[in-house]
Amino acid sequence: MNLDIFLQQLVNGASLGSMYALIAIGYTMVYGVLRLINFAHGDIMMVGAFLTFFGTSAGIPFELAVLLGIIGSAAVGILTDKIAYKPLRDAPKISLLITAIGISFFLENLFTVLFGSTPKAFAAPEYLTKIFHVGEIYLPISVIIIPTVTLLILALVLWILYKTKYGMAIRALAFDIQTVKLMGIDADRIIMIVFIIGSALAAIGGVFYAVSYPSIDPLMGIIVGLKAFAAAVLGGIGSVAGAVVGGFILGFTEIFVVAMFPELGGYKDAFAFFFLILVLLFRPTGIMGQDLERGRF
Amino acid sequence: MKKLTSIVAAAALLGGMAYAKEVKIGVVLPMTGNIAAFGQTSKGGLDIAYEQKNKLSNGDTVKLVVVDDRGDKVEAATAVKRLLDKDKVSVILGEVASSNSMAMAPVAEKAKTPMITHASTNPRVTKDKKYVTRACFIDPFQGAVMAKYAIDNGMKTAVVVTDAKQDYSVGLSKAFKKAFEAAGGKIEKTILINSGDKDFNAQVAALKAANPGIVAFTGYYPEAALMVKQARDMGVKTPFIGADGVGFPELVKIGGKAAEGFMYTDHFNEAAASSAEAKAYVDAFHKKYNKPADSMGALAADGYGMILQAMESCIKAGKASDDKECINTNLRNTKDYKGITGVITINKNGDAVKSAVVNAVKDGKFAYKTSVNP
Numbered sequence: 035m036n037l038d039i040f041l042q043q044l045v046n047g048a049s050l051g052s053m054y055a056l057i058a059i060g061y062t063m064v065y066g067v068l069r070l071i072n073f074a075h076g077d078i079m080m081v082g083a084f085l086t087f088f089g090t091s092a093g094i095p096f097e098l099a100v101l102l103g104i105i106g107s108a109a110v111g112i113l114t115d116k117i118a119y120k121p122l123r124d125a126p127k128i129s130l131l132i133t134a135i136g137i138s139f140f141l142e143n144l145f146t147v148l149f150g151s152t153p154k155a156f157a158a159p160e161y162l163t164k165i166f167h168v169g170e171i172y173l174p175i176s177v178i179i180i181p182t183v184t185l186l187i188l189a190l191v192l193w194i195l196y197k198t199k200y201g202m203a204i205r206a207l208a209f210d211i212q213t214v215k216l217m218g219i220d221a222d223r224i225i226m227i228v229f230i231i232g233s234a235l236a237a238i239g240g241v242f243y244a245v246s247y248p249s250i251d252p253l254m255g256i257i258v259g260l261k262a263f264a265a266a267v268l269g270g271i272g273s274v275a276g277a278v279v280g281g282f283i284l285g286f287t288e289i290f291v292v293a294m295f296p297e298l299g300g301y302k303d304a305f306a307f308f309f310l311i312l313v314l315l316f317r318p319t320g321i322m323g324q325d326l327e328r329g330r331f
Numbered sequence: 332m333k334k335l336t337s338i339v340a341a342a343a344l345l346g347g348m349a350y351a352k353e354v355k356i357g358v359v360l361p362m363t364g365n366i367a368a369f370g371q372t373s374k375g376g377l378d379i380a381y382e383q384k385n386k387l388s389n390g391d392t393v394k395l396v397v398v399d400d401r402g403d404k405v406e407a408a409t410a411v412k413r414l415l416d417k418d419k420v421s422v423i424l425g426e427v428a429s430s431n432s433m434a435m436a437p438v439a440e441k442a443k444t445p446m447i448t449h450a451s452t453n454p455r456v457t458k459d460k461k462y463v464t465r466a467c468f469i470d471p472f473q474g475a476v477m478a479k480y481a482i483d484n485g486m487k488t489a490v491v492v493t494d495a496k497q498d499y500s501v502g503l504s505k506a507f508k509k510a511f512e513a514a515g516g517k518i519e520k521t522i523l524i525n526s527g528d529k530d531f532n533a534q535v536a537a538l539k540a541a542n543p544g545i546v547a548f549t550g551y552y553p554e555a556a557l558m559v560k561q562a563r564d565m566g567v568k569t570p571f572i573g574a575d576g577v578g579f580p581e582l583v584k585i586g587g588k589a590a591e592g593f594m595y596t597d598h599f600n601e602a603a604a605s606s607a608e609a610k611a612y613v614d615a616f617h618k619k620y621n622k623p624a625d626s627m628g629a630l631a632a633d634g635y636g637m638i639l640q641a642m643e644s645c646i647k648a649g650k651a652s653d654d655k656e657c658i659n660t661n662l663r664n665t666k667d668y669k670g671i672t673g674v675i676t677i678n679k680n681g682d683a684v685k686s687a688v689v690n691a692v693k694d695g696k697f698a699y700k701t702s703v704n705p
Contacts, residue, residue: 039536042565046532151363152371153553155584165564172565247529247557249585253365257527292533299534300495300523 038170043293044286049177049246051285052184056239057262058269058277059191060232066208066272067228070130074114074137075236076259080252082107082237083244084145087156096159104237110141111233112226120222138259145252153251156244163245180242187235188278195274200227208272257303264310270323279321283309351390354653356638357414358395359425359435364402365527366551368579369427369627373449376628377424379615380635387642391652396420400431407431411438411446421653422447424634427627428551429453429499436463445641445659449634450598450627452575453502457681464662464681466634466670467598468705470499473574474506476596476687476703477547481572482514486544489516490569492534492558494550495523503549503574511547519543524554531558532565539567551576555593556585563589570594578626583695594691594700599626599672602699603688612671623697626672633670637662 057079064072085106089099114137122130158176166173195201203224206214215221243258244250261284269280287306292299313321358377360370374397385393396418400406407426414420415438423439423446426432432451439446440462448456449466452473457463481489489511494500508518519541522534535558538546546562546569548555555577562569573595583590601613601624612632616624641661642652650657665677673685689700 039540042536043533046530046536050530146363151365151367153365153581153585155581155587167566174564243529248560248587249529249553249557249581251365254529288530289533293536296520296522296534296537298523299537300493300525302533303525 039293042171043289045173045177047286047289048181048282050289051282052181053239053242053246053258054262054265054284055184055278055281056187056235056242057258058266058281059274060236061263061266062271062274062277063228063232065266067204067225068119068130069127070119070134071263073134073259074141075232076255076262077138077141078107078111078233079236079240079243079258080145080250080255081110081141082240083156083250083254084149086241086244087154087250090157100241103241104234107233107237108230111229115226115229142252142255149252151252153249156248156250158245158248176242176245180246183238184278187238188275191231191274194231200224204228261306264307268310268313268320270320273320273322276320276322351392352653353392353394354387354642355394355396355418355420356635357411357418357420357423358397359400359407359410359414359423360397361402361427361431362399365553366402366428368552368581369450370399372579372625372627373427373631375620376616376625377631377635379612379619379628380632383615384639387639387646387652389646389652393639400426402428402431404430404434408434408438411435415442415444421655422638422658424449424631424638426451428497429456429502430497432456433498436460439463444655445662447634447638447662449630450575451499453498454682455498455502460681462659464677466630466637466675466683468685468687469682470503471506472705473596473687474503475510476689477507477572477574478510478514478516479703480594480689481511481545481547482516486570487516488519488543489545489547490519490538490541490543491521492546492548492550493521493523494526494554496526497550499576500549504547507547507549524550524558526551526554528554529557531561534558535562535565535567538562538569539565543569545569546571548573548577552579552582556582556590559593560586560589575626578690578697583692590692592691594689596687597626597690598687599629600688600690600697600699603702604671606669608669609671629671633672633675636670637665637668637675640665640668
């Protein structure tokens with residue numbers, strides 16, 4: 035592999051990893067406060083991509099459509115919490131998990147019934163699909179924008195968590211939900227905020243995904259959601275920075291497996307998950323995770 | 332008196348109904364899921380054929396029972412079981428994807444129920460099966476057509492892109508390689524992808540490094556569209572050739588400008604339709620859907636037509652129209668059936684021997700290039 039190709043793959047990996055990272059943040063935050071693997075999270079990403087698609091198809095400017103997509107996804111996130119998860123706050127965790135899987139199937143099938151399952155062509159604006167040539171390297175502008183935005187968002191989320199009152203409440207919730215309630219904090223409100231942040235980030239991830247691979251369908255969230263979940267576990271579930279690290283590692287692994295062994299490209303997912311297992315064997319809490327019974331971000 | 336006449340008429344009607352039966356054809360298609368376009372277009376053509384003829388000469392009515400398998404192998408096999416046990420169908424039509432038809436075939440074979448796949452081209456679908464027939468050509472032929480077209484147009488080196496998850500793609504790649512090398516071409520590299528993948532940048536980089544004369548893409552349209560787009564984005568100008576799995580409007584919708592010039596072998600192009608049957612079908616198709624007739628629909632219509640012809644032959648021979656053994660024998664003995672996609676003869680393996688067309692994307696449409704006979 036010469037240097038050009040190596041650099042090319044590096045930017046490709048960063049771009050793919052960013053998308054996993056954005057979605058993984060939502061997984062990890064919801065897990066942090068509710069100890070729930072929110073399997074519907076990948077589908078929230080699909081909802082975000084679809085709402086943006088409908089917006090642009092209706093003639094709304096792209097930026098506004100993205101905003102609508104983010105707001106709509108956040109609303110769907112809140113609704114799933116209020117309707118499906120809230121009544122089960124005191125139920126065994128396994129009931130919550132099964133409900134999350136149910137919501138996932140529900141969203142996938144609802145969108146299939148409403149909008150059909152043939153892949154739709156996602157139209158991104160010119161300025162996001164422009165391509166630069168640097169020597170032999172082809173740089174679609176999106177591979178620069180996506181990792182940059184992801185890192186900015188990571189900074190923003192960390193700022194919210196560590197510098198604001200809401201962030202303090204979220205971190206407190208992750209430690210002990212009962213005590214937080216006794217302190218007079220409205221736990222449900224804070225959980226709602228967590229769902230808003232998580233869903234909004236998933237929607238942004240969905241839009242990035244659709245810009246990079248302009249074909250969207252109601253089942254697009256399944257495999258991406260699974261990978262983002264793997265990224266969250268790899269980075270240490272419950273840790274926001276870990277989710278981002280995990281996302282990038284997964285993205286690079288996938289890209290470089292194919293780049294170095296093209297004839298094994300069909301098994302890139304197997305490699306990615308094998309890598310996950312390997313890390314977990316040596317660090318069961320993930321790269322940046324801590325003891326699972328302690329709250330943290 | 333008037334009353335009496337109507338009673339007699341009603342009795343006659345009832346009597347008539349008692350004799351005329353309902354014959355059920357089970358249809359298994361991917362109506363939803365990743366390859367839903369295959370199912371949707373097949374159903375579109377099937378509906379037209381059904382509207383044109385749904386009664387047999389002895390007065391029996393034909394009924395279609397359509398089951399969606401979501402493009403999944405396990406669901407496809409379950410669908411056949413359901414059609415046999417619950418709906419008691421006499422014949423099974425479907426699937427499109429070879430992997431799914433292969434999952435269905437053993438179930439139909441075991442129940443001694445004739446099954447005809449209209450569009451699965453992998454040779455293994457009918458291999459060692461007595462009750463499985465197909466209305467389309469097989470991949471060795473299709474792969475040979477691809478190879479011949481590439482060589483004839485001066486492309487002597489190739490990179491083969493195989494979808495490792497699809498039996499169709501694996502078989503087609505093998506056929507292409509064999510024919511391409513036999514004709515003096517050189518395979519530079521084989522690149523594997525997975526259906527459902529969206530990121531092909533790494534594969535494209537490998538492709539770029541190999542810099543072949545042509546890319547033989549043997550997978551399906553969702554991956555074809557994204558891969559050709561990412562290739563063109565990365566400055567790869569190598570022409571792509573695919574097979575019947577890529578010729579769908581989504582190729583152009585998703586691929587956009589990048590899909591221009593994408594060549595593929597196919598079963599049918601309405602520009603090449605010359606027989607009266609084909610013209611009647613194409614007219615009806617335009618009237619109903621107001622768009623060009625696609626090949627999956629035409630194949631499904633042919634599969635349905637072959638079933639009906641087999642049933643008619645049974646009636647002529649004095650047997651019931653739903654006699655499974657008789658339908659199967661007649662299906663397997665189909666000779667010079669004048670179908671919409673061409674003249675179809677079934678060989679001893681149950682495979683159709685017929686011509687193929689080569690199309691290419693031009694100005695966002697599928698333009699007819701040439702026909703190749705077996």
